[in-house]
Amino acid sequence: MMLPTPSGTPKVSPKATLFFTIFTAMLGLSVLFPVIAPLARQLGLSESQAGWFSAVYSLMQLVFAPFWGQQSERWGRKPVLLLGLVGFALSFGLFGLVAQLGLRGVLGGGLVFALLLACRLLGGLLSSATLPTAQAMMADLTPREARASAMGLIGAAFGLGVVFGPALGGLLSGVGLVAPVFFSAGLGLLTAVVGFFTLPETLRRDQASPQGQTGRAVLQAAPVRMLLLLGALSTLASVAMEQTIGFYVQDTLHLSTTATARTVGSMLALFGIVAALVQGGAMRRLGRAIPPAHLLALGLGTMGAGMGALSLAASAWTMALALAVIGVGSALLSPTLSAALSLSVGERQQGAVAGFNASALALGRMAGPLLGTALYQRVGHAAPYWVSGSLLAALLAWVWMIRPQIRAVAAPQV
Structure with a gap:
């Protein structure tokens, strides 16, 4: 949706940008689903080694998502969200580069596995800033009575990314097994650029950040x-x-x-x-x-x-x-x-x-x-x-x- 500005120049709705952000982040992640297994085989890696790529990514998200959520209360939502998107793009670009070198025989199997694992660790650490910060921004932009439908919008973006990503990854694999990885990197960087120019800072400095026994009580x-x-x-x-x-x-x-x-x-x-x-x-x-x-x-x-x-x-x-x-x-x-x-x-x-x-x-x-x-x-x-x-x-x-x-x-x- 486009909102008119006083000068008459159309402005992208922040909610639309957030929808696009989550959609492209999940699309970029899920395009890898069809290629991880055959790519691991081509690199001479075992099934268990391939499993570690997903495991360490999720481990970093588990550990660092709460941290980034807290940092968004200190630094502001926008810089933390952009950091997550740029980190996503950087880690996928490095992953694709290492995989390409491995396929060409420049790097050996053990070194390839170690470097790819490091890329996934970096990706999980930085990209874990994206989803919680986007949810916080959506909450900032939405009154309480409409909060459920707004969060449903994020869920829909999440789901659509997962729907289209694997099919796109399968198509891109016709170019090469590493092509979907580089596509994900480019998509993450594009989303960061769009967010930089279209997203406002939504955190009000007078917003309280309540601490205490809420988590323990839950x-x-x-x-x-x-x-x-x-x-x-x-x-x-x-x-x-x-x-x-x-x-x-x-x-x-x-x-x-x-x-x-x-x-x-x-x-x-x-x-x-x-x-x-x-x-x-x-x-x-x-x-x-x-x-x-x-x-x-x-x-x-x-x-x-x-x-x-x-x-x-x-x-x-x-x-x-x-x-x-x-x-x-x-x-x-x-x-x-x-x-x-x-x-x-x-x-x-x-x-x-x-x-x-x-x-x-x-x-x-x-x-x-x-x-x-x-x-x-x-x-x-x-x-x-x-x-x-x-x-x-x-x-x-x-x-x-x-x-x-x-x-x-x-x-x-x-």
């Missing part, structure tokens, strides 16, 4: 801890699948590296489209008609069934169908968890519970790649999916046993 509620644990473990199961699906497709269908990247990109795009359709359509009605505990159980059961089907899949079509089922389950589970956590605390604890939720999800994203690739390499190609399916089934049984507590904590406060 964690003292046992049902909140249950929901956080549920989010961490379900994310672990999902990411274990995402991290190994490239290896699974290549080894099961006997595809070349380029064909693998294209096939996985199409499959993950279908996964994202299905999830986006369910979140954007069915969840609006289901959320009003079905209690949160039942929606959580439905999401876990659907995801678990999809994981089981994926462990048995032997063709591209059956794999795609299984991923679509997992996408439906994920779309039911994720927003229900966020809504239940939001409803479980008072208005002054929303930021704290959102921060703990982000940390729980980061824990899952950190552990999932390590578990998934270890299972794939040491137990069997289908092992990550039947283990994830079993974990989701255990979580389903647990949710069914504690559903009265979830209903109580997720009841809207009036």
